Amino acid sequence: MGTQNPSAPPRARSASAANPTRTRHHGGGIVHENTRHTTRFVVIGNHLVQHKELSLLAIGLGCHLQSLPTGAGADIKSLTARFPEGPTRIAAALRELEAHGYLRRERVRTPTGRIITRTISCNQPGNRPGNPPKAPLREAADTGCPDRRSARPAATDRPSRPREPRPRKALPAVPQPDCTLPGLLRTAVDLLTDLRRHDSRLLLSAADTAHLAPGVAAWLERDVLPSAVRRALTADLPDELLRRPAALLAHRLSDRLPPPAPFRAPAPPPPVRLLLHNCDGCDRGFRAPEPGLCRDCRPTTGPGGCVPA
Secondary structure, three states: OOOOOOOOOOOOOOOOOOOOOHHHHOOOOOOOOOOOOOOOOOOOOHHHHOOOOOOHHHHHHHHHHHHOOOOOOOOHHHHHHHOOOOHHHHHHHHHHHHHOOOEEEEEEEOOOOOEEEEEEEOOOOOOOOOOOOOOOOOOOOOOOOOOHHHHOOOHHHOOOOOOOOOOOOOOOOOOOOOOOOHHHHHHHHHHHHOHHHHOOOOOOOHHHHHHHHHHHHHHHHOOOOHHHHHHHHHOOOOOOOOOOHHHHHHHHHHHOOOOOOOOOOOOOOOOOOOOEEEOOOOOOEEEOOOOOOOOOOOOOOOHHHOOOO
C-alpha cells in the first residue's frame, strides 16, 4: 500500500476547452439512429445544411424549398402563412439563399399576358440544367514550380469600351377613342396621375402619361366609370418592384378593354301638362291651353255645327 506507481500521473489531465474533439473523446456528441427512407424524402447536400455563412433560418428554409413539389407556393406570403416567422425574417432568409446561389427568382409572362415571379430552388449552386456539374475545388499542391497562370494578363487589364446606352423600348400600343374631347382626355390624365396615390410604384412620367391617356379615354368613352378603370389597372399587381409600370398599364388597357356600350333607344319626351285655369262660368279649375270655359260650361254643338237653344 505504501508503494507508489511512478508511471501513473499524479492527477488526470483535462482536455483543453478550445479542442473541438473534447466532447467526442469523452463519449459525448451526437449519435445517429438512421432508418433508410423509401418514400417521401429529398436528398440535400451537406454544403447547404453545414454552410458556414448562412443563418440557421436560411438553411432550414432552403431545405424546405428543396422538399416542395413543383408548383407549390414559395413566395413570402405563402411562407409566412406556413411558418411562425414574420415576412421580414423570411425575406431576409430568401435574400441569403439568393446571394449564395441556392435560390433564383425570374419574372416571366404567362400566356394570358400576366407578369409573375417564378422561384427556382437550386440544390447545387452555379449548376443549371444542361450544364455539366463543376468538379469540386481542390487546393493546388506545392510542387515548387512557378505558377504560369499568374503571368497571364488579367482580364481587367484590357481596355474596356464604354457601353452605349440601350435605346428605350417603345411602349405597347393602347386603344384610341373615337372622339378626342379635351374634357375626356383631361379626365384620363387626372386618373393616371392619381394612380401613385393607390400604389407608389405606379409613378408615371409625363411622356408615359401622354401615351396612356388615349387608352384610358377609350375606356371612359365606353361608359366605364373612372373608379372601375382605376380598379382594373391596380388590381392583382405583382409584389416585386415594377421595372416598367407604363408597359404593364398599356398591356392591361389593351388586353382588358371592355366592349362598346349597348345601344339604348332615346327616351320618349315627357307628356305635356296643360296649365290650370279657373272656368269663367262656374269658377271651377280645369286644365286647358288657354283660359275660358270648362267642359261642362262650354256649349255643345249639334248636327251641322249649330248650337242647340
